[in-house]
Amino acid sequence: MLLDVPYSQPPVPLRSLDLYAPQDNAPGTPPPLFVFVHGGAWRSGDKHELDALAQGVVKRTGFAVALPNYRLSPREPTPGRDLYHPAHCEDILEALEALYKYELPVENIRDLYDASQIHLGGHSCGAHMLSSIFLDSSAVTPSLRPSDGLLSSVQSITVSEGLYDLDLLLNTFPGYRDFVSGAFGDLASYKQFSTTGYKELKAGIRWLVIHSKGDELVDMAQSWAIYEALTSRGARVVREFERLDGKHNDVFGEAEYTQIIGFRRDVGSSINRQDQAREVSVQG
Template sequence: MELADIPYTAAAADRQRQLDVYAPPSAVHAVPRPPLVVFLHGGAWRAEDKAEHRQLALNLVAATGFAVAVPNYRLTPRDPPDDDHFRHPGHAEDALHALSFLVAWQGPSAAGPFYDPSRLYLIGHSCSAHMLSSIFLDSKAVSPSLTPPPELVQSVKGIVLSEGIYDLDLLLADFPDYLQWFIRPTFGTRESYTPFSTTTFPLIATHIKWLIIHSKGDTLVNLPQSEAIYRHLVDLNGNEASARVYRNTDNLSAEHNDIFLAQDYAHIVKEFILNCGAV
């Protein structure tokens, strides 16, 4: 089953605030209802569309047997003339609205939802890894609009962050051209972007498990980004880190988005979800 272009805000006609849902036939009448997987795409806060990730969603459905939602979110315009345009935290606010919608949504008919809204597993790729870690770590000191409601926090059981951006100043030290390409348009003109680096944010929930994925073949975002967020999450979780924080930096070797082309990515996600206790 595929449901396309479901609006998650009152702006029903805005494609950038719509989502698609994919579900196996078994999910429709399953008892108990299965969890929901949500995939947020990358694209440097300025590109990509949910439809481009249809095959990945189908791979995740096939691997897990669970429904998969793929939201869009509004994008920063290419080459904006100044700082007066759509930018951070707007993209992550849209993602937060999409997640809150999915927790409350009653499905396409009066039959009710075909997934358990109290069991969500989230995937953020590239810039969306920054978005999810800005929402589910405590960023309220810099972005109070990204504070998630308690019912959403409790619903999220696991978060996968793949090929992610987390420490913006570290990223610019390694890729200085990214400043003009997407960091300045997304976060504005600043001497330092440390306030937006999610490797500084506190923990807001101890029940959420985390998986950090990074491909050895990624040339667009390098491994130090994933190492930084992994160390931060380990430090935050203290003695419980071995049971809450995982990483996979050895099994994938394709380029940044090419990791989705094979089945390996979906199976890594599946194993993590099962390790979180989902059945």
């Protein structure tokens, strides 16, 4: 386990990641990499809170796991003390590019993971960040375009309890305007930032959309919105809206969560066989 590895130069607070690697990996066969982006309404949360999740994924799958932090919007923005979208996403993209290019101050880093096999996960606003980067938001945020190499290496994206359609979110939860405006500015509409309107950048990425029945902070309409948007564009997408019943910030503590996002190295870039079977039933 490597903690607080800087992914930017010069090092900047919060622009760092934790890296977990399996101890029993055979020499010369580095495992795939799973990168998980924490939530927290763009203004809170920390990678260290996901230690149990990372260790669970390593144990279950044999994958390496990276947990990046990113700069956060202040709870009370003031002139000169603010941070707006796409800055959070730019940090995550910088972390992903550094992981893909092995540009981290880590000895023998190429032995820890295979950068040609990257799987991504994001929770809550982390799901919005990943969908902003790996769906085509270039008309609004051209700085979020991943390199061709990184894009070709990403095999799957798992998003859980996500925020995607911001106007729909505010219609349902008007009180959320505080943190949405803190991250995106005080606007009449946030339609341009709703990732349900973005097309795929790369065909073939497998998307898994997860939502807990017990989520008290984000309603399932958000996950249905991104699932239906991806489906309508012909994306390879699976949904899982039944197996979890924990609260928004408690789903990581459920054994089911690690099982759902679990991968199998023997099926390469695919989500596990159970999810493959579910994709057939959902699409059929």
